Amino acid sequence: MIDEQLPLGRPGARHTVLVVEDDSSIRTLLTSALTAAGYAVASAGSGQEAMFEAGSRRPDLIVLDVMLPDTDGFHVIRELRAQGVYTPVLFLTARTGVEDRIIGLSSGGDDYVTKPFHxxxxxxRIRAILRRSDTPPSAGSARPPLRYADLTLDESSHEVHRAGRPVKLSPTEFRLLACLLTQPERVLEKAEILQQVWQYGFSGDTRIVDTYVKNLRRKIDQEPPALIHTVRGVGYCLRLPRDESLTAP
Incomplete structure (x- = not known):
């Protein structure tokens, strides 16, 4: 049911949202709601159609159902990421198990909503994702690259390098790494990371932080020394191992 308080788009910003859902009634509902909220909307009912629309429309965000008639949403996002498409993805899923959510987020998803939904x-969720992934620096205000040890993150060019090696990150992974890099050697609690990176609380579910840190660690810490560390029972921090901390540049 569509709420009277519906419009939650960004005034003056005409973002395009691709809705991928095989249930025609849900697809129509979401298309109508997003249009009323000020978004341009494209839609698809299968994984194959989704790949075509994502390539031709270049949407700003994809609302992606997990269960599709020809494949699943996890496969679709893996294919998009393999092609270098890092469009933010909001998963829709009837699966409530933690493992399924972790698979979706590990595949490169930015958020998830379980069915039935409001x-x-x-x-x-769409507004929050777009707000954090679509805020380019204004002219003349570009910040210098963030650096720690041999890790560099350039917010103006959206590039990350570790020991000279380019590292490809999704928008959310990029924001998470920037969060850690702006406060190196400080332990950040999971709730604090949620607030800074996601800007809302995911119903208090901090497991999304664990999943994204795992993804980030796999990409950043391919070579020693490990930089992303877990402080058990507290959170995470970016630092050199204790016995190497004195060699940090």
């Missing part, structure tokens, strides 16, 4: 929640 349209207002979808709009809030």
């Amino acid at each position: 349209v207002q929640e979808i709009l809030l």
